Amino acid sequence: MTSATQPRIQWLGRWGFLLAATGSAVGLGNIWKFPYITGEFGGGAFVLVYLACILAVGVPVMMTEIAFGRRGRGSPIDAIRRVVNESGGGSAWSLIGWMAMLCGFLILSFYVVVAGWSFSYLWKMLSGGLSGENVDDMVAVFVANNENPLNLGFWSTLVALLTMFIVGKGVQEGIEKNVSWMMPGLVVMLLVLIVYGMFSGGFGEAVTFLFSFNAGSLSSEGMLAALGHAFFTLSLASGAILTYGSYLPKNASIARTTLGVAAADTVVALMAGLAIFPVIFANGMNPGQGPGLIFMSLPLAFDAMPFGTLFGILFFAMLSMAALTSSISMVEATVSWLCDNKGLSRRAAAWGTGIVLWLVSTLAMLSFNLGAEWMLAGKNVFDWLDYLTARWMMPLGGLGTVVLAGFVLKSDAFREELGLSPLLYTLWLTMVRYVTPLGILVVFTDALGIYSV
Ligand code: PFF
Numbered sequence: 001m002t003s004a005t006q007p008r009i010q011w012l013g014r015w016g017f018l019l020a021a022t023g024s025a026v027g028l029g030n031i032w033k034f035p036y037i038t039g040e041f042g043g044g045a046f047v048l049v050y051l052a053c054i055l056a057v058g059v060p061v062m063m064t065e066i067a068f069g070r071r072g073r074g075s076p077i078d079a080i081r082r083v084v085n086e087s088g089g090g091s092a093w094s095l096i097g098w099m100a101m102l103c104g105f106l107i108l109s110f111y112v113v114v115a116g117w118s119f120s121y122l123w124k125m126l127s128g129g130l131s132g133e134n135v136d137d138m139v140a141v142f143v144a145n146n147e148n149p150l151n152l153g154f155w156s157t158l159v160a161l162l163t164m165f166i167v168g169k170g171v172q173e174g175i176e177k178n179v180s181w182m183m184p185g186l187v188v189m190l191l192v193l194i195v196y197g198m199f200s201g202g203f204g205e206a207v208t209f210l211f212s213f214n215a216g217s218l219s220s221e222g223m224l225a226a227l228g229h230a231f232f233t234l235s236l237a238s239g240a241i242l243t244y245g246s247y248l249p250k251n252a253s254i255a256r257t258t259l260g261v262a263a264a265d266t267v268v269a270l271m272a273g274l275a276i277f278p279v280i281f282a283n284g285m286n287p288g289q290g291p292g293l294i295f296m297s298l299p300l301a302f303d304a305m306p307f308g309t310l311f312g313i314l315f316f317a318m319l320s321m322a323a324l325t326s327s328i329s330m331v332e333a334t335v336s337w338l339c340d341n342k343g344l345s346r347r348a349a350a351w352g353t354g355i356v357l358w359l360v361s362t363l364a365m366l367s368f369n370l371g372a373e374w375m376l377a378g379k380n381v382f383d384w385l386d387y388l389t390a391r392w393m394m395p396l397g398g399l400g401t402v403v404l405a406g407f408v409l410k411s412d413a414f415r416e417e418l419g420l421s422p423l424l425y426t427l428w429l430t431m432v433r434y435v436t437p438l439g440i441l442v443v444f445t446d447a448l449g450i451y452s453v
């Protein structure tokens, strides 16, 4: 029995959801953000906490979100409302859905800027504008690329347009097709970089940096960043996974799909670390460089290796594609909600959302040039969008989701949706009731400084 009130389109084919969810998860979070925040927070200890958060928080939250989506057959707001109506709980719980929808939108508004970097570097690779002797040259290229708002704005606008174009075309046509060849391609490119790294002199240092756990070296802020990144990298609490789950056929296994997506995402992130840090150490760069880290380092590797231009083109092409399969998932909640509730066509919903998005993303883009001085509490617009979503909205949204599923709902909805053996169901329930919420709460309150008195 389902609580669907209307028939809903479903993924075409057995692999539709898995491909789309993997496409959503694997993106700039893995290849751009994971290395740069790992560098910022000092390596091994951060990586360990991040991996723990994937297992203890990310996996249970993802299962719960997919179950909400499939049970409620709608965008986060509608799906949560339907499940709550069926299973008990007040209507205020749909606030989780509103926050998720807003969160996906806010993430996209800075994500298009980073994706714009990727597209512009692809263009530079193609047109020969990415050669340089040393780190300073590459830093100069990055800075010059940001300096002119018309240039940077061109690339972020291009990404916004492509995203809305694909989303407007619809679930089946737009999303499923590219992931199956792009993902293996990306992995091959990372392997090329890793093999190059093994001969470049920085590999040992990179492995030590990433995997030697030096207890005590992680600040509470770093722990919160690791938690937030677990949400970000798995596309959680942003409406993406929940809404994709609403198109999932009843017979698919939620647990198995979740584990597949989480594993693929984690493997790509760790490979990205192994690909990037050797270049950083071999060239004497500071790993805590910030958001420009991969753009300042990887071109040096491509410049030095055989067939580097070809590999560089392929790498940035696939990174740009990976960014797009993620960006389209960030507005799926909003577009789906507009279609279901406001009677808009997908096309109208996508372009309407796109206009507002473009305005906010332009503010984020200006953080790297004209608006570099528009600071509030030491953060520019770009930083604020990242900070608000990853450190606040996603952990809180995730907490609400598991508390709702674990304690508030009184029916067998989740038992039915998850379809697990009694033992595994108990494991899931234990996680969402105790392990996940406690994990989130401890990290969160720790970062607020509550224990430091
Ligand atoms: N998971 C994506 C990445 O790692 O690049 C980012 C993301 C996608 C976050 C979709 C949130 C979202 F809803």
Ligand code: NA
Residues within 6 Å of the ligand: 024, 025, 026, 027, 029, 030, 232, 233, 234, 235, 265
């Ligand atoms: Na990811």
